[in-house]
Amino acid sequence: MSDATTADTAKNPSRPEAVLAADGTPLKKSLNRALRRQKIRALMLIAPLLLFVLISFVAPIGDMLFRSVENQIVSETLPRTVVALKEWDEASGEPPSEQVYQALYRDMFISVERKEHTRVGQRLNYETTGISSLFRKSGRKMDDIAEPYEDLILDVDKGWKTPERWATLYDSAGTSLPAFTSAYEAFVETMTEDGKDPATTKPWEMFYSELYDDIATGDAAGYNGPLSAELAAVTNAVQGFAAPSFADAFTEIEEDWADHEVWGTIKVYAPRFTPGYFLTSIDMQLGPDGIEAQPEEKQIYITLFKRTLIMSLVITGSCILLGYPVAWLLANLPMRVSNLLMILVLLPFWTSLLVRTSAWKVLLQQQGVINDLLVWIGLISDEGRLVMINNATGTIIAMTHILLPFMILPLYSVMQTIPPTYLRAAKSLGATNWTAFWRVYFPQSVPGIGAGSILVFILSIGYYITPEIVGGTKGVFISNRIAYHISSSLNWGLAAALGSILLAVVLLLYWAYDKIVGIDNVKLG
Amino acid sequence: MSQLPPYATVGQRAWYYGFRVICAFIFFFLIAPILVIIPLSFNAENFFTYTPGMLRLDPEAYSLKHYRDFLTNPEWTSAVWNSVRIAPMATLLSVSLGTLAAVGLSQSHVPGRRAIMAILISPMIVPLIISATGMYFFYSKINIVGTYWGVVLAHTVLGIPFVIITVTATLVGFDKSLTRAAANMGADPVTTFFRVQMPLILPGVISGGLFAFITSFDEVVVVLFIGSAELQTLPWQMFTGLREQISPTILAAATILVAISIGLLTTVEILRRRSERLRGMSPG
Numbered sequence: 001m002s003d004a005t006t007a008d009t010a011k012n013p014s015r016p017e018a019v020l021a022a023d024g025t026p027l028k029k030s031l032n033r034a035l036r037r038q039k040i041r042a043l044m045l046i047a048p049l050l051l052f053v054l055i056s057f058v059a060p061i062g063d064m065l066f067r068s069v070e071n072q073i074v075s076e077t078l079p080r081t082v083v084a085l086k087e088w089d090e091a092s093g094e095p096p097s098e099q100v101y102q103a104l105y106r107d108m109f110i111s112v113e114r115k116e117h118t119r120v121g122q123r124l125n126y127e128t129t130g131i132s133s134l135f136r137k138s139g140r141k142m143d144d145i146a147e148p149y150e151d152l153i154l155d156v157d158k159g160w161k162t163p164e165r166w167a168t169l170y171d172s173a174g175t176s177l178p179a180f181t182s183a184y185e186a187f188v189e190t191m192t193e194d195g196k197d198p199a200t201t202k203p204w205e206m207f208y209s210e211l212y213d214d215i216a217t218g219d220a221a222g223y224n225g226p227l228s229a230e231l232a233a234v235t236n237a238v239q240g241f242a243a244p245s246f247a248d249a250f251t252e253i254e255e256d257w258a259d260h261e262v263w264g265t266i267k268v269y270a271p272r273f274t275p276g277y278f279l280t281s282i283d284m285q286l287g288p289d290g291i292e293a294q295p296e297e298k299q300i301y302i303t304l305f306k307r308t309l310i311m312s313l314v315i316t317g318s319c320i321l322l323g324y325p326v327a328w329l330l331a332n333l334p335m336r337v338s339n340l341l342m343i344l345v346l347l348p349f350w351t352s353l354l355v356r357t358s359a360w361k362v363l364l365q366q367q368g369v370i371n372d373l374l375v376w377i378g379l380i381s382d383e384g385r386l387v388m389i390n391n392a393t394g395t396i397i398a399m400t401h402i403l404l405p406f407m408i409l410p411l412y413s414v415m416q417t418i419p420p421t422y423l424r425a426a427k428s429l430g431a432t433n434w435t436a437f438w439r440v441y442f443p444q445s446v447p448g449i450g451a452g453s454i455l456v457f458i459l460s461i462g463y464y465i466t467p468e469i470v471g472g473t474k475g476v477f478i479s480n481r482i483a484y485h486i487s488s489s490l491n492w493g494l495a496a497a498l499g500s501i502l503l504a505v506v507l508l509l510y511w512a513y514d515k516i517v518g519i520d521n522v523k524l525g
Numbered sequence: 526m527s528q529l530p531p532y533a534t535v536g537q538r539a540w541y542y543g544f545r546v547i548c549a550f551i552f553f554f555l556i557a558p559i560l561v562i563i564p565l566s567f568n569a570e571n572f573f574t575y576t577p578g579m580l581r582l583d584p585e586a587y588s589l590k591h592y593r594d595f596l597t598n599p600e601w602t603s604a605v606w607n608s609v610r611i612a613p614m615a616t617l618l619s620v621s622l623g624t625l626a627a628v629g630l631s632q633s634h635v636p637g638r639r640a641i642m643a644i645l646i647s648p649m650i651v652p653l654i655i656s657a658t659g660m661y662f663f664y665s666k667i668n669i670v671g672t673y674w675g676v677v678l679a680h681t682v683l684g685i686p687f688v689i690i691t692v693t694a695t696l697v698g699f700d701k702s703l704t705r706a707a708a709n710m711g712a713d714p715v716t717t718f719f720r721v722q723m724p725l726i727l728p729g730v731i732s733g734g735l736f737a738f739i740t741s742f743d744e745v746v747v748v749l750f751i752g753s754a755e756l757q758t759l760p761w762q763m764f765t766g767l768r769e770q771i772s773p774t775i776l777a778a779a780t781i782l783v784a785i786s787i788g789l790l791t792t793v794e795i796l797r798r799r800s801e802r803l804r805g806m807s808p809g
Contacts, residue, residue: 054644
């Protein structure tokens with residue numbers, strides 16, 4: 001017998017000796033061990049699938065949520081500008097200082113070489129229109145800004161044209177040439193990424209301006225390496241040189257660089273994470289003075305969310321209206337007949353979504369079957385053909401048809417459990433047909449309505465294919481906008497934010513469904 | 526009201542028949558759109574509607590040309606081939622992983638059962654567009670966008686909830702004393718699973734597999750995002766065809782798909798009845 005059991009028995013002298021299993025261990029312990037083993041076995045069976053779903057499904061969803069707030073591109077592409085802009089006060093209404101323009105020049109030059117400036121331009125363009133072209137146009141002119149410095153230094157010594165000279169300078173610079181060193185490091189990194197050898201590739205024009213900067217600030221005085229003589233010659237030439245201002249150079253390329261709104265946008269979107277995409281999703285924006293409403297013509301998302309919700313409600317409502325009588329009939333007919341009629345519900349359920357959508361396209365078109373039929377029987381004239389497609393009507397009709405089985409099946413399974421004797425009892429107590437139905441039958445069928453409605457609603461607010469094909473512009477949902485941002489406008493952050501909001505709504509409903517029906521009770525077919 | 530009593534009043538009679546007429550209309554609404562496209566797929570013209578000749582039942586107005594196009598046009602044949610290549614692999618994966626997990630979930634003591642279940646069912650609940658968005662971002666990070674295995678992976682996940690639901694539902698009716706009896710007679714767990722448990726839950730596993738198959742075979746949103754031009758599946762081809770309205774070959778494809786769904790529906794129904802019969806036979 002183990003010590004623990006002895007102690008236990010000693011504490012409770014009145015209790016009889018613990019029951020032992022066949023191998024001599026106390027029964028309680030042995031049972032616990034068996035239970036634990038059972039739990040571990042069950043988890044081992046589940047683990048592969050759980051891991052699989054976590055990696056290939058939950059992780060992607062997490063990635064999407066992350067992207068909806070992520071905004072590293074600005075601070076990664078324009079690191080110096082972002083730091084320099086911290087000093088600038090946008091409320092002043094003035095363009096920022098010369099240091100900021102110089103930082104911008106350095107960042108822009110490097111990002112142009114790395115072909116990243118258009119991407120950051122595009123990112124900022126989502127917030128202030130025009131920045132994309134501003135970045136694109138300015139990108140081509142960066143060499144021009146460097147030109148005066150290039151001319152200055154090359155006039156002294158043509159030897160600065162060779163890559164070897166700059167490589168030697170970098171190797172021997174130590175800490176004496178901070179601006180140049182930083183530029184050269186960016187150069188090496190870019191070349192390595194492109195698979196080129198920095199020691200033999202044409203040097204960047206930026207080196208001239210950076211070397212000038214190091215000399216002008218006096219840092220270069222600390223240099224004592226093999227190129228001291230060459231550097232001294234350049235230093236001599238620099239004495240009489242009036243450096244052009246970076247601010248002027250930029251505003252000469254594009255006037256918008258003097259616009260404090262552009263700078264405000266860069267400053268507001270400098271942090272690594274931003275609520276900007278979420279604000280856009282609810283028709284707001286992050287201005288320099290905090291959160292404000294989008295300009296009127298850009299407010300489309302609230303309308304779209306509202307439309308998605310309203311149309312989903314209408315679809316759910318029509319499904320209840322059409323599904324309830326059918327489910328009632330199926331639940332009350334003799335088994336043989338109802339099984340046969342059930343096929344009419346299950347066949348659409350099993351038929352490809354694309355097939356059903358194409359069927360509705362065929363039926364609803366202006367030259368389609370329904371219009372032809374109506375013209376033929378003379379209800380409408382040939383000119384007065386009904387417009388039933390490429391609008392909200394088309395989406396509602398087609399989606400009601402597609403989602404109706406998801407309403408009928410849960411309703412049917414609930415109605416089957418309602419004993420018909422209750423109705424008879426109500427009637428024999430003097431209730432009219434209506435009272436018997438409304439006071440006795442209907443309340444018992446409410447769980448079915450609830451289950452079916454949540455299911456249909458969840459499915460319909462995320463629908464993409466059917467609205468895309470029969471919805472035109474007035475009948476599309478938020479999902480279509482998400483798809484548009486992913487494949488056409490490439491504003492992935494906004495797509496992720498819209499998706500996250502939609503996901504939150506769906507998960508809330510999923511939770512409600514779990515509470516009301518229980519996910520274990522979902523039935524298929 | 527399932528049967529009209531002989532003493533029913535006129536109003537009751539009217540309501541009785543009226544109700545049935547309403548239901549007939551709803552059934553018509555459910556089934557007519559699917560049936561309407563079948564004759565249209567034999568249209569001799571390139572129209573999406575009935576021609577006067579078709580309405581006169583003129584044999585000249587009917588032809589098999591859209592079917593010929595479907596079977597010979599490389600765009601459609603390669604789409605069919607891609608679907609046939611992807612769906613069975615995704616089904617196989619989701620059925621094997623899903624059945625294993627369903628057996629685990631049906632044990633009596635599973636810690637966090639509800640949460641695990643919620644995660645495993647979620648691919649069915651989360652809107653496809655969101656799954657597609659997330660997968661597009663994440664799969665492009667690990668460089669499997671546009672590859673066969675990327676699409677298979679995505680379709681496997683989407684099929685899993687169906688397998689879990691059908692197999693756990695079948696396991697609810699499974700008599701656990703049978704596995705104990707097998708163990709008692711000296712069978713190890715693997716033998717017990719394959720010789721005793723599997724044959725009894727097979728109907729559930731197969732219908733789960735059919736659901737997974739149709740999910741993959743029918744799926745278009747995710748494949749639009751993470752597929753590539755070489756991986757165009759049949760639904761993708763139909764979707765682009767519908768958007769640009771190229772040819773009524775879509776209707777031929779649709780008719781063939783309807784025939785396949787009738788086949789699948791019949792199989793699932795037969796399996797369900799067999800499973801119910803087996804369950805009825807087992808004691809307890």
